[in-house]
Amino acid sequence: MEREPATRRRGSVLEDAIFAAVAAELAEVGYTRLTVTAVADRAGTSKPVLYRRWPSRAHLVYAAVSHGHRRPGPVPDTGSLRGDLLEWLADRAALARRWSADTLWGLLAESAADPALLAEIRGDLARPDDRRQIAEIVARAAARGEAAAADPAEPLLDLPAQLLRERFLLDRPLDPAALERIVDHVLLPLLSGR
Protein backbone atom coordinates (compact mmCIF):
# COMPACT_ATOMS: atom_id res chain seq x y z
CA MET A 1 0.00 0.00 0.00
CA GLU A 2 1.44 3.33 -1.03
CA ARG A 3 1.82 6.13 1.44
CA GLU A 4 -0.52 9.04 0.95
CA PRO A 5 1.31 12.19 -0.17
CA ALA A 6 2.09 14.57 2.69
CA THR A 7 -0.13 17.35 1.37
CA ARG A 8 -3.19 15.13 1.63
CA ARG A 9 -2.42 13.58 5.00
CA ARG A 10 -4.37 15.17 7.77
CA GLY A 11 -4.62 15.32 11.55
CA SER A 12 -3.53 12.26 13.44
CA VAL A 13 -2.10 10.41 10.42
CA LEU A 14 0.30 13.24 9.70
CA GLU A 15 0.99 13.70 13.39
CA ASP A 16 1.87 10.02 13.78
CA ALA A 17 4.31 10.28 10.87
CA ILE A 18 5.90 13.38 12.39
CA PHE A 19 6.23 11.85 15.85
CA ALA A 20 7.72 8.68 14.35
CA ALA A 21 10.21 10.84 12.45
CA VAL A 22 11.19 12.65 15.67
CA ALA A 23 11.73 9.31 17.43
CA ALA A 24 13.86 8.03 14.56
CA GLU A 25 15.97 11.21 14.46
CA LEU A 26 16.45 11.15 18.25
CA ALA A 27 17.63 7.56 18.01
CA GLU A 28 19.97 8.31 15.10
CA VAL A 29 21.53 11.68 15.93
CA GLY A 30 20.33 12.59 19.46
CA TYR A 31 18.62 15.75 20.63
CA THR A 32 21.48 18.22 20.17
CA ARG A 33 21.95 17.37 16.49
CA LEU A 34 18.27 16.91 15.64
CA THR A 35 16.95 19.47 13.14
CA VAL A 36 13.37 20.36 12.27
CA THR A 37 14.36 20.08 8.59
CA ALA A 38 15.48 16.46 9.01
CA VAL A 39 12.23 15.62 10.82
CA ALA A 40 10.17 17.26 8.06
CA ASP A 41 12.10 15.38 5.33
CA ARG A 42 11.73 12.06 7.09
CA ALA A 43 8.00 12.58 7.69
CA GLY A 44 7.50 13.66 4.07
CA THR A 45 6.27 17.10 5.04
CA SER A 46 7.73 20.61 5.25
CA LYS A 47 9.27 22.84 7.90
CA PRO A 48 6.42 25.42 7.72
CA VAL A 49 3.89 22.65 8.45
CA LEU A 50 5.85 21.72 11.57
CA TYR A 51 6.38 25.30 12.74
CA ARG A 52 2.67 25.99 12.28
CA ARG A 53 1.93 23.46 15.04
CA TRP A 54 5.03 23.62 17.20
CA PRO A 55 6.81 26.95 17.59
CA SER A 56 10.26 25.43 18.23
CA ARG A 57 12.31 22.26 18.06
CA ALA A 58 11.80 21.81 21.81
CA HIS A 59 7.99 22.01 21.48
CA LEU A 60 8.06 19.50 18.62
CA VAL A 61 10.29 17.01 20.44
CA TYR A 62 8.38 17.35 23.71
CA ALA A 63 5.07 16.76 21.90
CA ALA A 64 6.50 13.63 20.28
CA VAL A 65 8.02 12.26 23.49
CA SER A 66 4.98 12.90 25.67
CA HIS A 67 2.42 11.78 23.06
CA GLY A 68 0.15 9.06 24.44
CA HIS A 69 1.81 9.03 27.85
CA ARG A 70 -0.25 11.52 29.78
CA ARG A 71 -2.62 9.37 31.79
CA PRO A 72 -1.47 7.81 35.07
CA GLY A 73 -1.59 4.03 35.17
CA PRO A 74 -3.81 2.16 37.65
CA VAL A 75 -2.61 2.11 41.27
CA PRO A 76 -0.99 -1.29 41.96
CA ASP A 77 -2.84 -3.56 44.40
CA THR A 78 -0.66 -6.63 44.95
CA GLY A 79 -1.74 -7.31 48.53
CA SER A 80 1.45 -6.07 50.21
CA LEU A 81 3.03 -2.66 50.76
CA ARG A 82 6.36 -3.90 49.39
CA GLY A 83 4.72 -5.37 46.30
CA ASP A 84 2.69 -2.24 45.63
CA LEU A 85 5.70 0.07 45.99
CA LEU A 86 7.88 -2.08 43.73
CA GLU A 87 5.19 -2.28 41.06
CA TRP A 88 4.50 1.46 41.27
CA LEU A 89 8.21 2.24 40.87
CA ALA A 90 8.53 -0.24 37.98
CA ASP A 91 5.52 1.36 36.21
CA ARG A 92 6.98 4.82 36.61
CA ALA A 93 10.42 3.63 35.50
CA ALA A 94 8.86 2.22 32.33
CA LEU A 95 7.17 5.57 31.72
CA ALA A 96 10.51 7.34 32.23
CA ARG A 97 12.24 5.15 29.66
CA ARG A 98 10.40 6.81 26.76
CA TRP A 99 12.81 9.72 27.31
CA SER A 100 16.47 9.12 26.78
CA ALA A 101 18.45 11.17 29.25
CA ASP A 102 20.05 13.24 26.50
CA THR A 103 16.62 14.19 25.13
CA LEU A 104 15.51 15.24 28.58
CA TRP A 105 18.65 17.34 29.15
CA GLY A 106 18.31 18.95 25.73
CA LEU A 107 14.66 19.78 26.31
CA LEU A 108 15.35 21.24 29.75
CA ALA A 109 18.28 23.28 28.41
CA GLU A 110 16.36 24.64 25.45
CA SER A 111 13.18 25.35 27.39
CA ALA A 112 15.11 27.32 30.04
CA ALA A 113 14.19 30.42 28.00
CA ASP A 114 10.55 29.28 27.52
CA PRO A 115 8.88 29.24 30.96
CA ALA A 116 5.58 27.74 29.78
CA LEU A 117 7.24 24.76 28.11
CA LEU A 118 9.66 24.33 31.01
CA ALA A 119 6.74 24.23 33.46
CA GLU A 120 5.05 21.59 31.33
CA ILE A 121 8.17 19.41 31.20
CA ARG A 122 8.80 19.76 34.93
CA GLY A 123 5.15 18.95 35.61
CA ASP A 124 5.48 15.83 33.47
CA LEU A 125 8.53 14.73 35.49
CA ALA A 126 6.85 15.45 38.84
CA ARG A 127 3.33 14.29 38.12
CA PRO A 128 0.61 15.63 40.39
CA ASP A 129 -1.02 12.21 40.68
CA ASP A 130 2.15 10.62 42.16
CA ARG A 131 1.40 11.82 45.68
CA ARG A 132 -2.23 10.73 45.50
CA GLN A 133 -1.27 7.27 44.22
CA ILE A 134 1.28 6.68 47.00
CA ALA A 135 -1.28 7.91 49.55
CA GLU A 136 -3.72 5.30 48.25
CA ILE A 137 -1.09 2.54 48.50
CA VAL A 138 -0.19 3.58 52.06
CA ALA A 139 -3.81 3.87 53.19
CA ARG A 140 -4.48 0.32 51.99
CA ALA A 141 -1.32 -0.91 53.76
CA ALA A 142 -2.45 0.81 56.97
CA ALA A 143 -5.84 -0.92 56.71
CA ARG A 144 -3.97 -4.24 56.52
CA GLY A 145 -1.85 -3.23 59.54
CA GLU A 146 1.31 -2.91 57.42
CA ALA A 147 1.88 0.84 57.58
CA ALA A 148 2.68 2.91 60.64
CA ALA A 149 0.38 5.77 59.63
CA ALA A 150 -2.54 5.79 57.19
CA ASP A 151 -1.82 9.41 56.35
CA PRO A 152 1.94 10.12 56.22
CA ALA A 153 3.38 13.61 55.75
CA GLU A 154 3.75 14.96 52.22
CA PRO A 155 7.56 14.61 52.13
CA LEU A 156 7.09 10.85 52.55
CA LEU A 157 4.42 10.67 49.86
CA ASP A 158 6.74 12.46 47.43
CA LEU A 159 9.76 10.32 48.22
CA PRO A 160 9.20 7.36 45.85
CA ALA A 161 8.94 9.60 42.79
CA GLN A 162 11.85 11.77 43.94
CA LEU A 163 14.22 8.85 44.32
CA LEU A 164 13.24 7.59 40.88
CA ARG A 165 13.69 11.03 39.34
CA GLU A 166 17.11 11.54 40.84
CA ARG A 167 18.38 8.38 39.13
CA PHE A 168 16.61 9.20 35.92
CA LEU A 169 17.85 12.81 35.72
CA LEU A 170 21.43 11.56 36.07
CA ASP A 171 20.84 8.70 33.61
CA ARG A 172 21.52 6.03 36.22
CA PRO A 173 19.93 2.58 35.77
CA LEU A 174 16.36 1.97 36.94
CA ASP A 175 16.71 -1.81 37.05
CA PRO A 176 14.80 -4.04 39.49
CA ALA A 177 17.77 -4.24 41.89
CA ALA A 178 17.92 -0.43 42.13
CA LEU A 179 14.17 -0.27 42.79
CA GLU A 180 14.45 -2.94 45.47
CA ARG A 181 17.18 -0.98 47.23
CA ILE A 182 14.92 2.08 47.28
CA VAL A 183 12.01 0.09 48.70
CA ASP A 184 13.87 -2.05 51.22
CA HIS A 185 16.32 0.51 52.60
CA VAL A 186 14.30 3.69 52.44
CA LEU A 187 10.58 3.45 51.73
CA LEU A 188 9.56 0.40 53.75
CA PRO A 189 11.42 1.43 56.94
CA LEU A 190 9.88 4.90 56.75
CA LEU A 191 6.33 3.88 55.85
CA SER A 192 6.01 0.71 57.88
CA GLY A 193 7.76 2.10 60.99
CA ARG A 194 9.92 -1.05 60.67
Place this chain on the structure above:
Amino acid sequence: MEREPATRRRGSVLEDAIFAAVAAELAEVGYTRLTVTAVADRAGTSKPVLYRRWPSRAHLVYAAVSHGHRRPGPVPDTGSLRGDLLEWLADRAALARRWSADTLWGLLAESAADPALLAEIRGDLARPDDRRQIAEIVARAAARGEAAAADPAEPLLDLPAQLLRERFLLDRPLDPAALERIVDHVLLPLLSGR
Protein backbone atom coordinates in the same frame (compact mmCIF):
# COMPACT_ATOMS: atom_id res chain seq x y z
CA MET B 1 45.83 50.60 36.50
CA GLU B 2 45.61 49.53 32.87
CA ARG B 3 44.85 45.95 31.99
CA GLU B 4 47.74 44.05 30.48
CA PRO B 5 47.16 43.21 26.80
CA ALA B 6 45.80 39.72 26.24
CA THR B 7 48.84 38.51 24.35
CA ARG B 8 51.05 39.14 27.37
CA ARG B 9 48.72 37.76 30.00
CA ARG B 10 49.71 34.29 31.05
CA GLY B 11 48.48 31.29 33.00
CA SER B 12 46.16 32.00 35.86
CA VAL B 13 45.69 35.71 35.09
CA LEU B 14 44.36 34.94 31.63
CA GLU B 15 42.39 31.99 32.97
CA ASP B 16 40.73 34.18 35.60
CA ALA B 17 39.72 36.69 32.91
CA ILE B 18 38.29 33.90 30.76
CA PHE B 19 36.35 32.31 33.62
CA ALA B 20 34.98 35.72 34.63
CA ALA B 21 33.90 36.28 31.02
CA VAL B 22 32.12 32.89 30.98
CA ALA B 23 30.30 33.77 34.21
CA ALA B 24 29.25 37.15 32.81
CA GLU B 25 28.02 35.63 29.54
CA LEU B 26 26.10 32.90 31.40
CA ALA B 27 24.41 35.58 33.51
CA GLU B 28 23.60 37.73 30.49
CA VAL B 29 22.54 35.29 27.78
CA GLY B 30 22.40 31.84 29.44
CA TYR B 31 24.09 28.64 28.36
CA THR B 32 22.19 27.97 25.14
CA ARG B 33 23.04 31.36 23.63
CA LEU B 34 26.60 31.58 24.99
CA THR B 35 29.25 31.59 22.25
CA VAL B 36 32.99 31.01 22.52
CA THR B 37 33.48 34.14 20.39
CA ALA B 38 31.61 36.31 22.90
CA VAL B 39 33.67 34.87 25.76
CA ALA B 40 36.92 35.53 23.87
CA ASP B 41 35.88 39.11 23.08
CA ARG B 42 34.90 39.82 26.64
CA ALA B 43 38.11 38.34 28.04
CA GLY B 44 40.19 40.28 25.52
CA THR B 45 41.58 37.14 23.92
CA SER B 46 40.86 35.04 20.83
CA LYS B 47 38.87 31.94 19.95
CA PRO B 48 42.00 29.90 19.05
CA VAL B 49 43.46 30.63 22.49
CA LEU B 50 40.29 29.24 24.07
CA TYR B 51 40.05 26.20 21.80
CA ARG B 52 43.69 25.40 22.49
CA ARG B 53 42.81 24.79 26.14
CA TRP B 54 39.19 23.65 25.97
CA PRO B 55 38.09 21.59 22.98
CA SER B 56 34.44 22.72 23.10
CA ARG B 57 32.05 25.27 24.58
CA ALA B 58 30.95 22.63 27.10
CA HIS B 59 34.53 22.02 28.26
CA LEU B 60 35.12 25.76 28.61
CA VAL B 61 31.92 26.38 30.59
CA TYR B 62 32.43 23.34 32.80
CA ALA B 63 35.99 24.45 33.58
CA ALA B 64 34.72 27.90 34.52
CA VAL B 65 31.84 26.65 36.66
CA SER B 66 33.83 24.01 38.52
CA HIS B 67 36.93 26.19 38.97
CA GLY B 68 37.95 26.39 42.63
CA HIS B 69 35.10 24.16 43.83
CA ARG B 70 36.67 20.74 43.78
CA ARG B 71 37.62 20.16 47.37
CA PRO B 72 35.01 18.87 49.83
CA GLY B 73 34.33 21.15 52.79
CA PRO B 74 34.99 20.01 56.36
CA VAL B 75 32.50 17.56 57.86
CA PRO B 76 30.10 19.46 60.16
CA ASP B 77 30.38 18.69 63.86
CA THR B 78 27.62 20.62 65.62
CA GLY B 79 27.05 18.14 68.46
CA SER B 80 23.77 16.70 67.15
CA LEU B 81 22.78 14.47 64.24
CA ARG B 82 20.08 16.92 63.18
CA GLY B 83 22.47 19.87 63.28
CA ASP B 84 25.17 18.01 61.34
CA LEU B 85 22.77 16.87 58.64
CA LEU B 86 21.28 20.35 58.23
CA GLU B 87 24.70 21.95 58.00
CA TRP B 88 25.95 19.34 55.55
CA LEU B 89 22.92 19.86 53.32
CA ALA B 90 23.29 23.66 53.53
CA ASP B 91 27.00 23.41 52.56
CA ARG B 92 26.19 21.22 49.60
CA ALA B 93 23.30 23.47 48.57
CA ALA B 94 25.67 26.45 48.57
CA LEU B 95 28.07 24.47 46.39
CA ALA B 96 25.23 23.62 44.00
CA ARG B 97 24.25 27.27 43.60
CA ARG B 98 27.37 28.05 41.57
CA TRP B 99 25.54 26.26 38.73
CA SER B 100 22.34 27.76 37.46
CA ALA B 101 19.98 25.00 36.44
CA ASP B 102 20.03 26.06 32.79
CA THR B 103 23.84 25.84 32.72
CA LEU B 104 23.69 22.37 34.19
CA TRP B 105 21.05 21.23 31.68
CA GLY B 106 23.00 22.73 28.78
CA LEU B 107 26.21 21.06 29.90
CA LEU B 108 24.54 17.69 30.35
CA ALA B 109 22.80 17.97 26.96
CA GLU B 110 25.95 18.97 25.12
CA SER B 111 28.18 16.46 26.84
CA ALA B 112 25.80 13.59 26.02
CA ALA B 113 28.02 13.00 22.97
CA ASP B 114 31.26 13.39 25.00
CA PRO B 115 31.42 10.49 27.49
CA ALA B 116 34.57 11.69 29.29
CA LEU B 117 33.15 15.14 29.99
CA LEU B 118 29.75 13.70 30.91
CA ALA B 119 31.40 11.35 33.41
CA GLU B 120 33.23 14.30 34.94
CA ILE B 121 30.06 16.38 35.29
CA ARG B 122 28.10 13.47 36.76
CA GLY B 123 30.96 12.76 39.14
CA ASP B 124 30.90 16.38 40.23
CA LEU B 125 27.15 16.14 40.94
CA ALA B 126 27.50 12.85 42.82
CA ARG B 127 30.74 13.43 44.69
CA PRO B 128 32.56 10.34 45.92
CA ASP B 129 33.22 11.96 49.29
CA ASP B 130 29.49 12.44 50.04
CA ARG B 131 29.02 8.90 51.29
CA ARG B 132 32.16 9.03 53.43
CA GLN B 133 31.13 12.34 54.99
CA ILE B 134 27.64 11.11 55.89
CA ALA B 135 29.17 7.91 57.31
CA GLU B 136 31.38 10.07 59.56
CA ILE B 137 28.37 12.11 60.75
CA VAL B 138 26.38 8.95 61.48
CA ALA B 139 29.26 7.22 63.26
CA ARG B 140 29.65 10.22 65.58
CA ALA B 141 25.88 10.25 66.22
CA ALA B 142 25.99 6.54 67.04
CA ALA B 143 28.80 7.16 69.52
CA ARG B 144 26.54 9.75 71.19
CA GLY B 145 23.66 7.22 71.20
CA GLU B 146 21.71 9.24 68.62
CA ALA B 147 21.84 6.89 65.64
CA ALA B 148 20.33 3.44 65.37
CA ALA B 149 23.34 1.97 63.59
CA ALA B 150 26.93 3.22 63.45
CA ASP B 151 27.31 1.73 59.98
CA PRO B 152 24.11 2.12 57.92
CA ALA B 153 23.66 0.57 54.47
CA GLU B 154 24.96 2.46 51.44
CA PRO B 155 21.50 3.48 50.19
CA LEU B 156 21.05 5.42 53.42
CA LEU B 157 24.46 7.06 53.19
CA ASP B 158 23.66 8.20 49.63
CA LEU B 159 20.23 9.54 50.50
CA PRO B 160 21.09 13.08 51.70
CA ALA B 161 22.96 13.93 48.49
CA GLN B 162 20.29 12.27 46.33
CA LEU B 163 17.45 14.28 47.82
CA LEU B 164 19.43 17.46 47.33
CA ARG B 165 20.30 16.56 43.74
CA GLU B 166 16.72 15.77 42.83
CA ARG B 167 15.64 19.28 43.80
CA PHE B 168 18.64 20.84 42.18
CA LEU B 169 18.30 18.97 38.87
CA LEU B 170 14.71 20.18 38.58
CA ASP B 171 15.64 23.71 39.68
CA ARG B 172 13.49 23.56 42.81
CA PRO B 173 14.42 25.75 45.78
CA LEU B 174 17.07 24.57 48.25
CA ASP B 175 15.97 26.94 51.03
CA PRO B 176 16.31 26.10 54.75
CA ALA B 177 12.66 24.99 54.98
CA ALA B 178 13.18 22.45 52.20
CA LEU B 179 16.33 21.14 53.88
CA GLU B 180 14.51 20.84 57.23
CA ARG B 181 11.75 18.80 55.61
CA ILE B 182 14.36 16.41 54.20
CA VAL B 183 16.04 16.03 57.58
CA ASP B 184 12.96 15.83 59.81
CA HIS B 185 10.72 13.65 57.66
CA VAL B 186 13.21 11.39 55.96
CA LEU B 187 16.79 11.37 57.22
CA LEU B 188 16.33 11.56 60.98
CA PRO B 189 13.62 8.86 61.16
CA LEU B 190 15.76 6.53 59.03
CA LEU B 191 19.10 7.18 60.70
CA SER B 192 17.99 7.56 64.30
CA GLY B 193 15.51 4.66 64.20
CA ARG B 194 13.06 7.26 65.60
